[in-house]
Amino acid sequence: MAVEKLSESERETWLSALESWELARDGDAIYRKFEFTDFSEAWGFMSRVALLADAQDHHPEWSNVYNTVEITLTTHDADGLSLRDMKMAKAIDAL
Amino acid sequence: MAVEKLSESERETWLSALESWELARDGDAIYRKFEFTDFSEAWGFMSRVALLADAQDHHPEWSNVYNTVEITLTTHDADGLSLRDMKMAKAIDAL
Numbered sequence: 415m416a417v418e419k420l421s422e423s424e425r426e427t428w429l430s431a432l433e434s435w436e437l438a439r440d441g442d443a444i445y446r447k448f449e450f451t452d453f454s455e456a457w458g459f460m461s462r463v464a465l466l467a468d469a470q471d472h473h474p475e476w477s478n479v480y481n482t483v484e485i486t487l488t489t490h491d492a493d494g495l496s497l498r499d500m501k502m503a504k505a506i507d508a509l
Numbered sequence: 510m511a512v513e514k515l516s517e518s519e520r521e522t523w524l525s526a527l528e529s530w531e532l533a534r535d536g537d538a539i540y541r542k543f544e545f546t547d548f549s550e551a552w553g554f555m556s557r558v559a560l561l562a563d564a565q566d567h568h569p570e571w572s573n574v575y576n577t578v579e580i581t582l583t584t585h586d587a588d589g590l591s592l593r594d595m596k597m598a599k600a601i602d603a604l
Contacts, residue, residue, distance in 0.1 A: 453568050457559050464552050473548050477572035 419492040420500070428500040435503050442495060443488035444503055450481045459483060459509065466505050472498045514587040515595070523595040530598050538583035539594055541601075545576045554578060557604050565600070567593045 420428070422441075429435065429444070438445040450456040456478055463485070467473045475486040487503055489496035515523070517536075524530065524539070533540040545551040551573055558580070562568045570581040582598055584591035 453559075453562065461556075464548075467548065473575045475572070475574045477570070479570045480568045 417489050417492040417496045417498060419489075419494045419496060425495055432500065432503050433507050438486060439488065442493070443486050444495065444499060445484070445486045446503070446506075448483045448485070450483070453480050456481050456483050462509050463506055466502065466509075470498065470502055470505070472502050474502070512584050512587040512591045512593060514584075514589045514591055520590055527595065527598050528602050533581060534583065537589040538581050539590065539598060540579070540581045541598070543578045543580070545578070548575050551576050551578050554604065558601055561597065561600050561604075565593065565597055567597050569597070 425437075425441065429437065432444070435444045435446045437443070448456075448459065450459060460476070460478060460483060463474065463476075472487075472489075475488070477484050485506065487499040488494065489498050492498075520532075520536065524532065527539070530539045530541045532538070543551075543554065545554060555571070555573060555578060558569065558571075567582075567584075570583070572579050580601065582594040583589065584593050587593075
């Protein structure tokens, strides 16, 4: 299923509404780094993001090193950023 | 607590015993890529690795993109590979 890529102005509007996410990959992705107290707390966060990912059928590209979690969101079907990424970022921020 | 770094011969002995792990970072880490059917299966695997990591108090540097999981093991306290990494790799292979 093709997904529509956001226009530049839509992208900017969403970005200014989101906390602490920045553009990555020449504007085709958004990125945020999270820091926690320890691995246990980071893992708890990741588990909640995994549940979100499954519910939204939209999966992050992410990495974890002990207490840090780095998340990149992009939509391969849109060849860039779509509404799905922004909704996912918003939902992650709400955790 | 300082952890002893493996000698080159110890490293080679362990590597030949482990399946599908390769040296990374100039011999200071080991790396393996895992592929699964989908995100759900990859996440199930990661959850089991997280439990191992907590039990062994040794945490991987890892990333996930949908059905793939990439794991790098190294021991910062040893400034390279220690027995901990090899035991962790062996336990991951046993999952």
